[in-house]
Amino acid sequence: MPVTLNHIAKQGEHGPAMMPIIQGVGRAAVEIAALLRGAVFRGALGAAGAENVQGEQQQKLDVLSDEIFLDEMRSTGDVCAVGSEEQEELLVIEEYANADYLILVDPLDGSSNLDVDGPVGTIFSVVKRKTANTETPLASDTLQSGRDVIAAGYVLYGPATMLVCSVGQGVHGYTWNPASARFELSHADMKIPASGGYYSVNEANAGKWLNQMGDRLQRMKAATGLGMRYVGAMVADMHRTLLKGGIFLYPADEKNTNGKLRLLYEAIPMGFLMEQAGGKAMSDGQPVLDVQPEALHQRVPVYLGSASAVDTLLG
Numbered sequence: 001m002p003v004t005l006n007h008i009a010k011q012g013e014h015g016p017a018m019m020p021i022i023q024g025v026g027r028a029a030v031e032i033a034a035l036l037r038g039a040v041f042r043g044a045l046g047a048a049g050a051e052n053v054q055g056e057q058q059q060k061l062d063v064l065s066d067e068i069f070l071d072e073m074r075s076t077g078d079v080c081a082v083g084s085e086e087q088e089e090l091l092v093i094e095e096y097a098n099a100d101y102l103i104l105v106d107p108l109d110g111s112s113n114l115d116v117d118g119p120v121g122t123i124f125s126v127v128k129r130k131t132a133n134t135e136t137p138l139a140s141d142t143l144q145s146g147r148d149v150i151a152a153g154y155v156l157y158g159p160a161t162m163l164v165c166s167v168g169q170g171v172h173g174y175t176w177n178p179a180s181a182r183f184e185l186s187h188a189d190m191k192i193p194a195s196g197g198y199y200s201v202n203e204a205n206a207g208k209w210l211n212q213m214g215d216r217l218q219r220m221k222a223a224t225g226l227g228m229r230y231v232g233a234m235v236a237d238m239h240r241t242l243l244k245g246g247i248f249l250y251p252a253d254e255k256n257t258n259g260k261l262r263l264l265y266e267a268i269p270m271g272f273l274m275e276q277a278g279g280k281a282m283s284d285g286q287p288v289l290d291v292q293p294e295a296l297h298q299r300v301p302v303y304l305g306s307a308s309a310v311d312t313l314l315g
């Protein structure tokens, strides 16, 4: 009998409460996957004509995916607010403002790949509110380090649609089965290989990296002999790193002096998964999960992967 997302309810202290939320993520994933497949016929590719809070060109599919995700989180009844890459402020779900959990989400990560039919993803993490349930949730409820994350995961929209997640009891991968119309466990207890794999970075930025990261990378390449793969969508690059080993990095540079990737809904969820899978997740000078968030859209440098590769790079 295939194992489905219901299995999450059996995973430790947080499993029962997280199952309905992750099932909501699964519903959103199915809707977003269908949206992506038919986008070209609906004129849904291309820019939405606005910039997001990051100053990046919003794609039409960014906006549509954000709406789908919010609706499915609302439908769980367990989420009081959503912090989204596509929304400048915290979005309170008024009818459930007394619920226990907040979601941080990048609804459609890597959307610059959409026009070339490349892989994209959704990245999420779940935290428990700090404010009383009788109050309205606040942005400060989201500013919790990765050590306080209850659950995290990603959806990869590739040849298959995969939902990879953890509630603190290891990392498990579920693949959408069109025959049964449900996510089924396909990658139980995922562990990152201790060696091998690839290094994954946008080396075009090497001349601008701070903290001698260019020299460090050259030394790591010479010491490990790793090949290079880079898709340009964090979910795809991180999924390959989790399965094959190696390291994914986005260092700080002269343009992005705090790095490009967002702490709350990219670095922390991916760092949580990486540590759960036996890997290492570093930012500059400390583990990603130890960074104390100060703002919803805060950016950090990241070095995520096999402990040996991360240690060789950072010394």
Ligand code: P6P
Pocket (backbone or CB within 6 Å): 109, 110, 111, 112, 202, 232, 233, 234, 235, 237, 260, 261
């Ligand atoms: P660059 C996508 O825009 C994203 O946020 C991540 O998914 C990806 O890892 C990174 O930016 C790619 O950035 O500068 O290499 O295009």
